Amino acid sequence: MKHIHPDYYDKFHCIASACPITCCKEWKIAVDDGTNRQWKKLSPPDSVEEHKNNLSAYTCIKDGARVIRLDCRHNCPFLSDDKLCRLVTAYGDDVLSHTCTIFPRELQEYDTHTEESLMACCPAVIDLWRDNPIIFPADIPGTPLFLIRDKLIGLVQDTTLPPESALLEGFYILLELYRNEPVSCAQVHEYFSAQSLKELHFAMTDIHIPEADTVDECNELLQDLAVNYRKEGLYTGYLQDVLKETPDGSWQNFSDMLACYDVLIRNYLANEFYSDLLSPDDSGRNLEHMVIQYQWIIIEYTAIRQSLFHIWNDSGGQLSYENVRDYMVILSRMTGYDDDDIRTYLENSFERLIWEWGYAALIVGRY
Ligand code: SF4
Incomplete structure (x- = not known):
């Protein structure tokens, strides 16, 4: 399948700790079923403030979908003080949910081709x-x-x-x-x-x-x-x-x-x-x-x-x-x-x- 995208697409990289408005706060971060199953078997890194049995315990159902439950400051509980992801630091990129892995990319799969773009x-x-x-x-x-x-x-x-x-x-x-x-x-x-x-x-x-x-x-x-x-x-x-x-x-x-x-x-x-x-x-x-x-x-x-x-x-x-x-x-x-x-x-x-x-x-x- 042919993949096409606008010219800016390949120039993107996440600026992580330098980000002025991190995506790890104040909105719904979806957790897909596959990730949730994996998370049930994984313990949170020690640096996570509120310690629970497994990573899945940090999720909840909101508006019909499983999402990460934000803390009282509306931050993702896995976001460190230096604005890095504690899960990535502890387990690597593969532990992330589909949403966190692809954000801010958007894929539209048509019969003839797949279109890729980035979100505002x-x-x-x-x-x-x-x-x-x-x-x-x-x-x-x-x-x-x-x-x-x-x-x-x-x-x-x-x-x-x-x-x-x-x-x-x-x-x-x-x-x-x-x-x-x-x-x-x-x-x-x-x-x-x-x-x-x-x-x-x-x-x-x-x-x-x-x-x-x-x-x-x-x-x-x-x-x-x-x-x-x-x-x-x-x-x-x-x-x-x-x-x-x-x-x-x-x-x-x-x-x-x-x-x-x-x-x-x-x-x-x-x-x-x-x-x-x-x-x-x-x-x-x-x-x-x-x-x-x-x-x-x-x-x-x-x-x-x-x-x-x-x-x-x-x-x-x-x-x-x-x-x-x-x-x-x-x-x-x-x-x-x-x-x-x-x-x-x-x-x-x-x-x-x-x-x-x-x-x-x-x-x-x-x-
Ligand atoms: S992907 Fe998230 S943390 Fe990275 S630059 Fe974009 S909003 Fe910031």
Whole structure:
């Protein structure tokens, strides 16, 4: 089976003790059945603070899945003070669960090939996206779904369009394709042709959405996303700075500052498209999954942007690379739901599972 991946993939290495936001805290670390069986026979290293009979005793069932039970500081009990994994130190890499072994890699196994990518949940990954546009594999299957994804990535990598415009124009075309299913590759090429894009872009320049409405709505979305994490006391160090009244600073000035991170933002969005818009489970099925995932990516992006608006506003108009990286990582961890949970969240939070284009325009805004 052919394995393909974006150009940055092989450059990744975990920075372990130097990591500013280690993955060994504040989220669900899954333990698969095979690992759990092995863990029942292994004693914890002496350095683990709370001593139990075996490694499995440090797990619990949460939301239907076996995970490592975090300590009172929300840390993995195997994380040492110098931010190394005590299990790896004692037993080597083979003792790790599947989740810990592959993180932050993501694999999608299609009939024709396997796609590998890295997740935005890791700061070392964001560092790889900081300076240069990602180059994605060109040799993808020539089916309408892969072609649509390819075109959407191309749109968000087109530096003549602000990322917001690319997101909205892409969503408009995606909705049109969804309403006109089944679509052929020829139709996809037509919708994304230079002439069609030019007409669409021209039509959208006439649409004006008050900035205040965008900012208010994004603030509410961010608060909603954070409700459960707040209750559990997770990510408080980051959330306390951004869960507030809508900032009163100039959106335009903030947007100008955010444009300094244009390469990173486009890379973030393009990588989300690459890894999340398609799933091997829906090969040959309709476009609904892609539309739902696209909406979720819009929510993720607008939540990151709204968080950064707060940080920028409260720091007298400053926004460091570390701010941008950290909120990309944290919001990506907070929104890393599986497909069923994303669908449930959207069904419970919005009038319709599939939005009108106008709602996307309200939260994405334009500048
Ligand atoms: S978040 Fe990334 S760099 Fe940090 S410890 Fe985890 S894998 Fe390593």
